[in-house]
Structures are given as structure tokens and as C-alpha cells.
Amino acid sequence: MPETDFYIEEHEMTLEEVKAILEEFERRYGMTSQEFYEKWKRGETEWVSESVEWSGFFRAYQARNGQNGGQPKP
Amino acid sequence: MTYAEYKRHIRAILTNYGRQGILVGATPIKFFPVQGISPNEGGIVSARDSHLVFQDGAKLKVFEEVRVTDGEIHRLKYSYHYERLGGYFFRYEREESADLLRKPEYHMHVIVNLPHFNAPPVDLETILKLIAANFYLPDVYARQIVGQEIHLTV
Numbered sequence: 554m555p556e557t558d559f560y561i562e563e564h565e566m567t568l569e570e571v572k573a574i575l576e577e578f579e580r581r582y583g584m585t586s587q588e589f590y591e592k593w594k595r596g597e598t599e600w601v602s603e604s605v606e607w608s609g610f611f612r613a614y615q616a617r618n619g620q621n622g623g624q625p626k627p
Numbered sequence: 628m629t630y631a632e633y634k635r636h637i638r639a640i641l642t643n644y645g646r647q648g649i650l651v652g653a654t655p656i657k658f659f660p661v662q663g664i665s666p667n668e669g670g671i672v673s674a675r676d677s678h679l680v681f682q683d684g685a686k687l688k689v690f691e692e693v694r695v696t697d698g699e700i701h702r703l704k705y706s707y708h709y710e711r712l713g714g715y716f717f718r719y720e721r722e723e724s725a726d727l728l729r730k731p732e733y734h735m736h737v738i739v740n741l742p743h744f745n746a747p748p749v750d751l752e753t754i755l756k757l758i759a760a761n762f763y764l765p766d767v768y769a770r771q772i773v774g775q776e777i778h779l780t781v
Contacts (some may be wrong), residue, residue: 557650559654562641564657
């Protein structure tokens, strides 16, 4: 076996980390997650290469945020 | 298989490729619960910050939304995006769709985001085998792929 510097960093994500991911998508693609999600449902975001992740994280964030008593945003 | 066992399975697959020197460096695997799925029965599995990094600098970005039902692993959504330093990429996805001709539920992209080519269901293990066989095994087949230049206009 070759010598490698490989190692696994594993952890449970917090709501804040998911929010940071959504904000990164928003900066990269120039729209809010809510705008993206509405366009995604209409099939208007085929140019977004991360649409599976963005829609998945957004729905998970909304659900958890609402569940925790916060406002379902961003 | 339970969700905990699935997590261990993912770890074991990645460790195998790390030991071979195909995957290198820090490999970030993150988990996040999904409403409607007990944390013991599934959630989001993601490797997207620094991605999985290969020996030649190529990267694999992973997203799965997983639910375990009656011991079966169901990947409700997924995205496996492999990209080489020169910009060549392919991406296998499962995503809901209202237009199954233009966008089959199980599809793949190659080099550009459109079209969505129909593709069989895949998982991380299959993707890593495919990548290793095509880009990292020192045989004649892989040597015919790596280093190719592509100039095209759609």
C-alpha cells in the first residue's frame, strides 16, 4: 500500500453550517434560496449545476428552522 | 442495514480508496437530519466543502438524501459530481422531474449541464469504481482517456 495523507473528517452539520452553504449558493448564483427554489420547481434552473444539493439543503433548512421555532427562510 | 451501518459502509469505502492512494488528504463527510426522517433512519450525507480529492487533484462532490426502510437503503436524491483539473466533468443525479424526456429522474451530465442523459441508478461505491477504473488504474484503457483534449461547441 502506498503512503498517503488520507483521513476522514466526519461530523454532524449544524443549522448554521447549512445556512452558510445556502448563502454560498446565493452568492455564487446571484439569487436567494427562495428565488432559486421557486425557479427550480418550474424547471428554470437547469444551468445551476448544484441544484440537487441546493434544493435538498434548502428544504432541510426550512424544515429544521421552522421546527426549531425560527422563521422559515432564508 | 441501519443508517449507522450505512455511515460505516461509506467510511469503509472511502478508506479503501484512501489506502490505495487514489483519494488523498482530508475527506470531509457531513451528516444533517431531514424532517420526516428519524436521525437514526436517514438524512443528508454530504462531502462538498473541500470535496473528495484524488491523487491528481480531481474532485468528487457528493450529496445524498438517504432513508432506511426495512433495512433497505433508499437514496431519495443524490448528486455525484466528478471534475478534473482541466474542467472535464460528469455528474450522476437522481432528482424529481416533471419532464421525464428532457430530464429523467435518474440522469447524468457530461462536460456541460445540458442535456440530462438517462442513466441507471448509481451509488457512491459504483461511482468510485467507475472513476478508479477509467482514470486511475495504470492500464491501457485509462491511458487512452487521461490527457485527451476536447474542443467543442454545442
